[in-house]
Amino acid sequence: MSATTVSAKEGHKPPHQLLSKEDCLEIFKQLFLARYFDVRLIKEKKRGRLKGTLYSSHNQEAVIVGSLYGLESTDWISPIHRDMPGFFLKDAKFRWRDENRIGMSIKEVCSQVWGRSDSPGRARDNWSHIGRRSANIIHSTSMLAGTIPVAAGVAYADRMKGGNAVVVTYNGEGSTAQGVFHEAINYAAVHKLPVVTIIENNQWAYGTPTHLEYSLEDFARRADGYGIPGLVADGQDVFDVYDKVMEAVSFSRAGNGPSIVECKTFRAYGHGDHDDDRAAKYRPTQGVEEGRKRDPIAICRAKLLDWGYLSKEEAGLYMAEGKGSAQTTNEDFPPEVVEYLNEGIEFALASPVPPAEEGGKWVFKEIS
Amino acid sequence: MSATTVSAKEGHKPPHQLLSKEDCLEIFKQLFLARYFDVRLIKEKKRGRLKGTLYSSHNQEAVIVGSLYGLESTDWISPIHRDMPGFFLKDAKFRWRDENRIGMSIKEVCSQVWGRSDSPGRARDNWSHIGRRSANIIHSTSMLAGTIPVAAGVAYADRMKGGNAVVVTYNGEGSTAQGVFHEAINYAAVHKLPVVTIIENNQWAYGTPTHLEYSLEDFARRADGYGIPGLVADGQDVFDVYDKVMEAVSFSRAGNGPSIVECKTFRAYGHGDHDDDRAAKYRPTQGVEEGRKRDPIAICRAKLLDWGYLSKEEAGLYMAEGKGSAQTTNEDFPPEVVEYLNEGIEFALASPVPPAEEGGKWVFKEIS
Amino acid sequence: MSATVTPDTAKATKKNFLNALKEALTEEMERNPMMIIQGEDVGLLGGAFGVTEGLQEQFGTHRVVDMPISEAAIIGSAVGMALNGMTVVCEMQFIDFISCGFDQIVNNMATYHYRTAGEVNMPIVVRGPAGGYSGGALYHSQMNEAWFANSPGLQIVCPSTPSDAKGLLKAAIRSGNPTIFYEVKNLYRDSKIAEDLPEGDYLVPLGKAAIRRPGKDLTYVTYGQNVYHCLQAAETLAGQGIEAEVIDLRTLVPLDEATILESIKRTNRLVVVNEAPMTCGFAGEVVARMSDLAFEYLDAPPVRVTRLDTPVPWVEPLERYVLPSVDDIVNAGLRVAKF
Amino acid sequence: MSATVTPDTAKATKKNFLNALKEALTEEMERNPMMIIQGEDVGLLGGAFGVTEGLQEQFGTHRVVDMPISEAAIIGSAVGMALNGMTVVCEMQFIDFISCGFDQIVNNMATYHYRTAGEVNMPIVVRGPAGGYSGGALYHSQMNEAWFANSPGLQIVCPSTPSDAKGLLKAAIRSGNPTIFYEVKNLYRDSKIAEDLPEGDYLVPLGKAAIRRPGKDLTYVTYGQNVYHCLQAAETLAGQGIEAEVIDLRTLVPLDEATILESIKRTNRLVVVNEAPMTCGFAGEVVARMSDLAFEYLDAPPVRVTRLDTPVPWVEPLERYVLPSVDDIVNAGLRVAKF
Ligand SMILES: Cc1ncc(C[n+]2csc(CCOP(=O)(O)OP(=O)(O)O)c2C)c(N)n1
Numbered sequence A, B: 001m002s003a004t005t006v007s008a009k010e011g012h013k014p015p016h017q018l019l020s021k022e023d024c025l026e027i028f029k030q031l032f033l034a035r036y037f038d039v040r041l042i043k044e045k046k047r048g049r050l051k052g053t054l055y056s057s058h059n060q061e062a063v064i065v066g067s068l069y070g071l072e073s074t075d076w077i078s079p080i081h082r083d084m085p086g087f088f089l090k091d092a093k094f095r096w097r098d099e100n101r102i103g104m105s106i107k108e109v110c111s112q113v114w115g116r117s118d119s120p121g122r123a124r125d126n127w128s129h130i131g132r133r134s135a136n137i138i139h140s141t142s143m144l145a146g147t148i149p150v151a152a153g154v155a156y157a158d159r160m161k162g163g164n165a166v167v168v169t170y171n172g173e174g175s176t177a178q179g180v181f182h183e184a185i186n187y188a189a190v191h192k193l194p195v196v197t198i199i200e201n202n203q204w205a206y207g208t209p210t211h212l213e214y215s216l217e218d219f220a221r222r223a224d225g226y227g228i229p230g231l232v233a234d235g236q237d238v239f240d241v242y243d244k245v246m247e248a249v250s251f252s253r254a255g256n257g258p259s260i261v262e263c264k265t266f267r268a269y270g271h272g273d274h275d276d277d278r279a280a281k282y283r284p285t286q287g288v289e290e291g292r293k294r295d296p297i298a299i300c301r302a303k304l305l306d307w308g309y310l311s312k313e314e315a316g317l318y319m320a321e322g323k324g325s326a327q328t329t330n331e332d333f334p335p336e337v338v339e340y341l342n343e344g345i346e347f348a349l350a351s352p353v354p355p356a357e358e359g360g361k362w363v364f365k366e367i368s
Numbered sequence C, D: 001m002s003a004t005v006t007p008d009t010a011k012a013t014k015k016n017f018l019n020a021l022k023e024a025l026t027e028e029m030e031r032n033p034m035m036i037i038q039g040e041d042v043g044l045l046g047g048a049f050g051v052t053e054g055l056q057e058q059f060g061t062h063r064v065v066d067m068p069i070s071e072a073a074i075i076g077s078a079v080g081m082a083l084n085g086m087t088v089v090c091e092m093q094f095i096d097f098i099s100c101g102f103d104q105i106v107n108n109m110a111t112y113h114y115r116t117a118g119e120v121n122m123p124i125v126v127r128g129p130a131g132g133y134s135g136g137a138l139y140h141s142q143m144n145e146a147w148f149a150n151s152p153g154l155q156i157v158c159p160s161t162p163s164d165a166k167g168l169l170k171a172a173i174r175s176g177n178p179t180i181f182y183e184v185k186n187l188y189r190d191s192k193i194a195e196d197l198p199e200g201d202y203l204v205p206l207g208k209a210a211i212r213r214p215g216k217d218l219t220y221v222t223y224g225q226n227v228y229h230c231l232q233a234a235e236t237l238a239g240q241g242i243e244a245e246v247i248d249l250r251t252l253v254p255l256d257e258a259t260i261l262e263s264i265k266r267t268n269r270l271v272v273v274n275e276a277p278m279t280c281g282f283a284g285e286v287v288a289r290m291s292d293l294a295f296e297y298l299d300a301p302p303v304r305v306t307r308l309d310t311p312v313p314w315v316e317p318l319e320r321y322v323l324p325s326v327d328d329i330v331n332a333g334l335r336v337a338k339f
């Protein structure tokens, strides 16, 4: 299958049309959950209850929710700094609280954010540098794109075991300039490894706009240089993301190798929460307004209304879109969303800070 | 100018048609010179007169000669392990012995190969790891593709100085799997730097065939991933190489940025001279025979005959093609070629080995 | 030599570490039209910590260049620029990311002068925020100077005061040699160490240590933010009648052996403090040199106080546990003093 | 413990270093179906030096994998494989090229166990030909172990005999910890050190040094090919009535401090020899540890004999000049013996 046939297959039913009404409503709710996680954590930070940096995924939630929704439990993922909700949304559909799902619980994620012992990594590394082997979630370092070769290795091992998993990696568009991005994609292409690399193209890498990062109109065309499919998704439309990622995942699962899915989106705030003030200066106001216009929650709501999955009344219940952290209240979100995160935070606050001596542990596995 | 328009411009006179008869004959002679350097050095090594490894450029001479011939004196180049003749062929046309040309003399190159003081690097690093700032030749390390970012930097500096130079880098197809290849090409593309990257695609990277190195039909398509032109040249035809490189060089000189020129060729012998015996085992005989069939000297000769630049008699004078080092004699080469190299070797043998204490020198520039 | 640190007299008009670095860069950019600054987000944003803020406006996009996130290309292109006559300051957004440009540094930049028998100079400074005690975790806390100390051809500098930051950065830029320049990010905005900067074209020579506090009973050798920890420890020891000398190396390569040796001849006791992992760290290098050079003068074992051989963990109690504390430094001082 | 080196009795039937490595790899591959070998040219060619010759035929293209020339992907993918239950041996064609995969080694592989509080093990061995005295010049001569010794989480191994090569490689593969494994290429085919390999599933424990020659007057601590230089030097000294002990570290991390300490307690004199650059090299680490731990036992300065702080130049006289020679080692021995 060539790049073009994947992205432009005619007369082919887009995968999202096979989703049930319940699925679509769940997706809608997950968008709220992702958004709520972000605005709530900013509030917690402002109150001084949290250390570390939040790299806001505000306005980019459709990428995370839409890309995760169609995966199998046995698939692997590698979220990075801007994908915090990805850690608890893996394998979460209809069973957020299920202890047996292969993903991280909100309790674990909050324990990580609050730096507590119940984080799977016992808070030894910060925020998004988390993961869990048993949850099929790859841990990242800070070094951008450094997780892609790891993803390729995970896929290789899965194949050795006779598995059928796909590994989905997440990366900002700026990170793709790293050498290891190239080495890993090339390697995956040569060995036809089932690695789907999602590029969250939010138009900025910290203070650098895309035209200083790469020299293409559509970043997805970088895939052409490796002879692999490069798809473009509307990153504000959760169903388009779902469609393109499912195309890519099916392509990989069928043994055809890796692909790149560019999700076009926009970073709503600063690079991290520490950067909000400076970002307001280095980014042209008009561009920012433009970029924030198409809120993924609003776009999803409109579709659900259109498809008759939401009544007008239901659709008007929770209006979180277009609001910053300070402007939102809990009433802007479905109660189960608020409750879920509350549970996580309460759990985290009750979890002990790891004892100092753990700093000296686990440098090496004890040799038995 | 897009990739396609560069490689397939219709009704456009190929650059080599503007070459004079003298130029064509000089090119022909340079092919002999490159070949002679190779077979002679192998002989010297077999006689135990040389240390280090020769990475034979046998059968790949058209790439070196054809790509260098149209460059300006002020252009820069970065030959690598398989491009030894490139060091003395830069800026050499019609004036091999001219002390003022911006390139390295055969004496300097031989001094380097023989490990003598008159090498510009005083034989501190080996064979192809040579260069000279004043000769506009970039020094390489062993780390493959590591010279491309340097080339980009040289181009950047030239632009700062108001120059108009193009920087031509040489790389095997296998080397392109290095991360730094990607970082450098991407950077050059973003800044539209005049860097022409020549890929000497000789079908093998040491013991690894191309299908385990990258996953494209034509390597040149990698350029599409950077939005830059990717040209394919018949690496056995010196005039086709000249044409494609000149297209790329003109494109760069006009301020349009970098490009990649893939020259399809074939490695006639082992990876290095130490590898000849093993190479005979790991490479299918048929492939090797096939790959050696189109000798660049023979192809050039046929064209010159065809164009009437050589009489049948002249054409039959020197028959170096299709012969390994052991089978050739000096009579297979024009006398000026043999003489030129003899001069270089004699000079080198008279040049002193650097004194041991130099090992401790030049770690740092003395701070004045 | 730089002014003595006077933590209490710092005023708002005084210059902090960031101001000092920016002054150095501005002056050198004005002085040398063939000098540029490149790195991630150094232009439009002015750098993650603001070291280069305003410089792109002053010098233009061609001299203050926002680079793709490509550490190898940032260093590698600087090598090419240096080869072709330029001077380049490369910013690593955090010095930790230097690992991604490692090969270009140790095998290309560091060796170019050597390989060319001196034909080519490499006036390149690779600088960036460094160090722990900041909750930065594994990848925003490193002091990785030992990698480069073991890679011949690199100067290594780590200032601890604003005036040193300015004078050493200017000296490194002009030295013509490639330099790795460690900036303690915890000190960037520290108003306690802000100071008046010397007037004029002020350079601090590379390879000259500074004695931050004189003492006769033992010698602390250190650099970077541990200078302040050692000064605190010396204060504590003074309360117990032990006078510790504190030497701030400022430059690791070249190393000012003479100043250390002179001090040991007087104090006969050595404690070396840094925050890098112990094994093969620079503290061990100082100990190894002095165990040889100053063997006859040492009346107690030469001791190291360093990070444990672990990464730097995130949460505070763990981070504190693995990094040297003032208490650790005091205890080491007591150990050698009472030996 | 490995057999003593008996250079003169080696026969054609005895196994050289290359044979030993291949035996180790073959046995471990047979033992563990989830183990693979990957690197450049390791399959079809069988490796630049033939270490893996024949293994692809035996184990297939999926378990002996020819990789693109991508050191970062070679290491990084191994990290993913380890995360997902595999054991991986990565070959660097020359250990010098490890610089191109540096970040994946020090920041990813080395720290994975630590970051995950022990959930994830990294049974990965990165091995490759190393060392100078071979005319290999700057990029085919390195001993860069100090970079990794200063990067917590990595085991570092450097055998000097075929039996150690086999036993240590097997132990490293099974340890579950990431290991950088230095193979002295000059020893690969050295028939003088060929030997009978111990029968059965032979492992040499990590972290145990070997005393290659007992002595009472001074202690040489070394590893790799300098073991043989030290043995020669000891021979020379013996002619002058000085009995030098020669300790072959075999493993640098973890380090066998006890064996060194015991020796110094007997000899009271220490000379550490290696071929890496001096500053922040592993020789300095041994000196620094012993100046502290063995301070009271040292009757002479602990001395290093190392490469100069230069790259390794190509032509022979220059290469010899910068690398430690037997003469240098003898002289250092005389210096401490006569102190
Ligand atoms: C190798 C490396 N270099 C630099 C950084 C510093 N850094 C962290 S995030 C970032 C920008 C990333 O941009 P992008 O990939 O587009 O992701 P986004 O933050 O926009 O989601 C940079 C430069 C890093 N983490 N790793």
Ligand SMILES: Cc1ncc(C[n+]2csc(CCOP(=O)(O)OP(=O)(O)O)c2C)c(N)n1
Pocket (backbone or CB within 6 Å): B055, B082, B142, B143, B144, B171, B172, B173, B174, B175, B176, B178, B200, B202, B204, B205, B206, B267, B271, D040, D069, D071, D093, D097, D100
């Ligand atoms: C970073 C790095 N890794 C590995 C090597 C070892 N090596 C030297 S040449 C070579 C093969 C190069 O193949 P290619 O680029 O196709 O060039 P060719 O030799 O075929 O001209 C390899 C693997 C190296 N020099 N640098």
Ligand SMILES: [Mg+2]
Pocket (backbone or CB within 6 Å): A172, A173, A174, A200, A201, A202, A203, A204, A205, A206
């Ligand atoms: Mg981005």
Ligand SMILES: [Mg+2]
Pocket (backbone or CB within 6 Å): B172, B173, B174, B200, B201, B202, B203, B204, B205, B206
């Ligand atoms: Mg090749």
